[in-house]
Structures are given as structure tokens and as C-alpha cells.
Amino acid sequence: MNSAANPYGLTMHEQRDALYAELHSRPFHVIQSPARISYLAVMVDVARKQADFEHFCELYRYFDKTPPSQDSVCLEADFGDLRVRRETHLEFVSYTVVNQGQPFLDDPFANTGLSRLPKDWLQTLGGTVVSAFHVAIEDAANQPEPELAQVKSYFEGMRLVGSQPQNGDAQVWTTFKIHSDGCGRMLIYNRGMSNSQLGRIVQRLIEVESYRLLALLGLPLARFYNQHLAQMDQQLVDLTQQLSASSGELDEQAVLEKIIDMAAWVESARAATTFRFSATVAYHDLVLKRLNELKEDEVSGHLTITEFMTRRLTPAVRTSKATGEHLENLSRRIDRVSDMMRTRVDMTIQSQNQHLLASMDRRSKIQLAMQHTVEGLSVAAISYYSIGLIKYLIEAAYEKGVPIDKSLAVGLAVPLVIGSVWWATRRIHKRFLKLAKEQMDIGEGEH
Structure with missing residues (x-):
């Protein structure tokens, strides 16, 4: 209703008429x-x-x-x-x-x-x-x-x-x-x-x-699921005891599969019963309200409607409500056991990672020792071939009339060549270490 439809020029909410009509919709x-x-x-x-x-x-x-x-x-x-x-x-x-x-x-x-x-x-x-x-x-x-x-x-x-x-x-x-x-x-x-x-x-x-x-439509559902809830409780107790008592090897994959199966069953049961159990509680509240509005007097020798309903209906509603609460509680307990199992798996993975890192560290040290050995052998091999080439150069120069002592020249070249090869190898090694450190610093900066 707009301002033109009332003598006061007020702007009315668009749903005001519907809200008024709602109170009179079921006379x-x-x-x-x-x-x-x-x-x-x-x-x-x-x-x-x-x-x-x-x-x-x-x-x-x-x-x-x-x-x-x-x-x-x-x-x-x-x-x-x-x-x-x-x-x-x-x-x-x-x-x-x-x-x-x-x-x-x-x-x-x-x-x-x-x-x-x-x-x-x-x-x-x-x-x-x-x-x-x-x-x-x-x-x-x-x-x-x-x-x-x-x-x-x-x-x-x-x-x-x-x-x-x-x-x-x-x-x-x-x-x-x-x-x-x-x-x-x-x-x-x-x-x-x-x-x-x-x-x-x-x-x-x-x-x-x-x-x-x-x-009462919720009662058959409550009776059906109550038959299985005791079994699910016992299975959860067994799993919890298995987790708490196991100090050695545990088939974690099998335990996780059981937890997943139980969680899936509980969630399926909750999906099938949540609306029905909520409706049961709502209908029961309406029944109690209507009974109160009757203002009954007792007929001698007979149950009143209120006495009959509260004696027979209320326990059935409580059964449905208790079943719904049982399902909710079981779901929370399964979540806690699942968290325990995930923590156990994480700890196992961390332990395996520590063993793996220790093994990798030992292998790295062995590889480093081998690398130093190989580097020493490489220096010797490069020096050997380099001295051989220098010897050819000295002999060629001597044959051309250069006044040098071939044996002395070769002898003097040996320490010089070995020192030069060792120095060049260390420089190259240090350069690669510097590049590796720079890459590690870049990776840590990105994280």
C-alpha cells in the first residue's frame, strides 16, 4: 500500500496487508x-x-x-x-x-x-x-x-x-x-x-x-534406528579401546575404513530422521497447547483426554527425541575418534618423515665423502693428463733448440699443475654451493 492509498500520506510496508491477513487465514x-x-x-x-x-x-x-x-x-x-x-x-x-x-x-x-x-x-x-x-x-x-x-x-x-x-x-x-x-x-x-x-x-x-x-509418525523411525544404535555404540567403544591400548603396530587403514562406514551410516540416519523428529516435537507442543485450551473437568471413572495423551503420547515423543539426540551424540563421538585417528596417522607420518630425513642425511654425508674422494681423484687425473700435455710441449720446444732441462721443467710443472687444478676445482665447488644457497633463500622468501 503506497502513500496515496491512506489519508495520512504514510508509506506502508509492501507485506503489511499479507501480515494482517495471516492472522485470519484459518478462522x-x-x-x-x-x-x-x-x-x-x-x-x-x-x-x-x-x-x-x-x-x-x-x-x-x-x-x-x-x-x-x-x-x-x-x-x-x-x-x-x-x-x-x-x-x-x-x-x-x-x-x-x-x-x-x-x-x-x-x-x-x-x-x-x-x-x-x-x-x-x-x-x-x-x-x-x-x-x-x-x-x-x-x-x-x-x-x-x-x-x-x-x-x-x-x-x-x-x-x-x-x-x-x-x-x-x-x-x-x-x-x-x-x-x-x-x-x-x-x-x-x-x-x-x-x-x-x-x-x-x-x-x-x-x-x-x-x-x-x-x-507419532516419528516413533517407527525411532524404533528402527534404536535397534542399530546399540551396535554402533559398541563398535565405537571397541575402536576407541583399540586405539588407546595399541602401543605397537595398528592396521590404520582398516580402522579408518570402519570409522568412515560408521560416519556414513550415522549421517544417513540423521538425514532420514532430522525432519521427522523435529516435526514430532513441534506437533507434540501443539497437542499440549490445545489440551490446555480445553480446560477439562474429569468424568468420574474415566481418563480425561489430557491424562490419556500425556500418559501415552509423551513417552513416544520422548523416544523420538532421545533417538535424535543419540544420533547427534554418536556423530560427535565418531568425530572425536576420527580426530584421534587422524592425529595418530599424522604422528606416524611425521615419524616416518623423520626416519626418511635421517636416512637422507646419512646418504648425503656418504655422497659428500664420495664426492670429496672423487674430487681428489679428479684432481689427480686432470693433473696427470695436463702434465702429459705440458711434457709434449717441453719436448717439442727442446727439439726446436730451446735451451731447457726437460726433466727439471717437467718436475717444476707438476706442483704448479696440481695446485692450479685443485684451486680451479674448489672455485667451481664454491660457486655451485653459493647458487644452491641462493635458491634456498628464494624458496624460503616465497613461503
Whole structure:
């Protein structure tokens, strides 16, 4: 919104309207009693959400309504006494079907929200359903609440969980189990709540049931990886003891391969579980928040919803959280063992380098001694051949009549030649040493 769109001439943030709308994107239901409600939570990936939206638009065409032009986080279709709300979440899409048509049968679960939807539409719904249950709402002011035995018959004889939320303004019965139709069931008797209050209670109960199932998705992963974590711990202990107890030869290559295999397994496990375990903790927090908002009173002889959830759900969530922490701890321990192994390998390499340098130093000294020997032999050989050449020169000069003593001249030439050859050889040797030192100084300067 720019300054021209408000009377104060203020420049508004471009996302201000979207931020305001976000708080109203998922409004509470407004439900009259009696009503029959069905809820579905369908796991879909990002690629299938558009196809799911198009499938939702088919409902509009079935009821001769105009479908929406684009998807949204919350879409609600009003088909008279039937309302269908579709909400998109991070990893699932939910459908809440509110059926307020009359008349309702004596069995509160004989006529549900799903019974008003086309069967072929339900059968072609994409994704996988993780949560599916029915909520039957009765008005206690117009219909007396039945005896406990009658209520139990509605839930096929299963053990009931009872609750009186909102300080007794409603009576809720459920089992948190799957019934013969493949869905869960909740029965609510409205004792004095308004339509808005009833809608909020229903929304919270729906979220408690759906989020607790989504939170439990991490439990099978935790159980699977817990079977292997004890073995990995023992392998790591064995490797650590092997490193600490080994004072002699150690097959470092084999140990490194084991460490790499363990690190690869742990990182693969973390990649497969991090999102799921984080989602488990987030869903559990939402469940606890919704339970607190119910403000339950106890029904004599029955567990409340909060008691049931905290007793059964919380340990499962803790198992997932503990498994995730175990994987993180194992990863850190493997890193420390890997550092120890790298330090050991570095020390071994340094020791080998020291032995190699000492061996090279000994060879250099031998080569230097040999070089001095060769230099001495070279001086003798060069001097010998040089004196031979000088002797030829002296004899040639003597034959030409130069008055010299050949033996004396040759004798005097011997020390002069040897001294000259030795001096020239030392000069050349010193020159090469100087060049080598200059090259070493240049290399150290570059580093």
C-alpha cells in the first residue's frame, strides 16, 4: 500500500496487508448443534498439492458451484447445509466436512460428513490419509444424554475416554481408536455453548487428534534406528579401546575404513530422521497447547483426554527425541575418534618423515665423502693428463733448440699443475654451493 492509498500520506510496508491477513487465514468454525463432522488429514508432497487443489475444485462442479481461481491456505466451500473446508499445511492437506442436514439417525455415526460427499470423488482423492475420524455433535438441551452403556455401544464397545471441556459446558466421549469403518469417532454433547464456542471446541479436538497421529509418525523411525544404535555404540567403544591400548603396530587403514562406514551410516540416519523428529516435537507442543485450551473437568471413572495423551503420547515423543539426540551424540563421538585417528596417522607420518630425513642425511654425508674422494681423484687425473700435455710441449720446444732441462721443467710443472687444478676445482665447488644457497633463500622468501 503506497502513500496515496491512506489519508495520512504514510508509506506502508509492501507485506503489511499479507501480515494482517495471516492472522485470519484459518478462522474457527461456527457450528450449530446438532451436526455431523468428518475430518481427513492427507499426506501430500509439494508436487501433488496443485493436483489436490484441482481435485477439490471438482466438488464445486459436482454441486453446481463456481470453483476458486487459485489455491490458498484455507478454502471453504458452502453447499447449503454442507460445508467443506480445505486447509494446506507443510506436509499434509486437511478436509473438514460439516454436515448439518436433517434428520439425523438414532446412531450418531450412521450419518457422517463423508456420507454427503460423492464416493467417486473420495476414492480418487490423492495422497495417503494419516488421520480420519467422525465427530457427532448433539444438543443436550433438546436431546437428553444417554446412559453410559448406550454411549459405549456407539463406540462398538471400546473403552471410553471422557472429558468435560470448558468447565462442563460440553461432554466429550472418544476412544482414540479405529472403528469398523476405518475411522475414529468423537461424540460431543453441547450443554450450553454458543455456535462460536462449539466451533472452537471442535477445532481444538480435531487438532488434538490429528496432531497426535502426526507426532507419532516419528516413533517407527525411532524404533528402527534404536535397534542399530546399540551396535554402533559398541563398535565405537571397541575402536576407541583399540586405539588407546595399541602401543605397537595398528592396521590404520582398516580402522579408518570402519570409522568412515560408521560416519556414513550415522549421517544417513540423521538425514532420514532430522525432519521427522523435529516435526514430532513441534506437533507434540501443539497437542499440549490445545489440551490446555480445553480446560477439562474429569468424568468420574474415566481418563480425561489430557491424562490419556500425556500418559501415552509423551513417552513416544520422548523416544523420538532421545533417538535424535543419540544420533547427534554418536556423530560427535565418531568425530572425536576420527580426530584421534587422524592425529595418530599424522604422528606416524611425521615419524616416518623423520626416519626418511635421517636416512637422507646419512646418504648425503656418504655422497659428500664420495664426492670429496672423487674430487681428489679428479684432481689427480686432470693433473696427470695436463702434465702429459705440458711434457709434449717441453719436448717439442727442446727439439726446436730451446735451451731447457726437460726433466727439471717437467718436475717444476707438476706442483704448479696440481695446485692450479685443485684451486680451479674448489672455485667451481664454491660457486655451485653459493647458487644452491641462493635458491634456498628464494624458496624460503616465497613461503
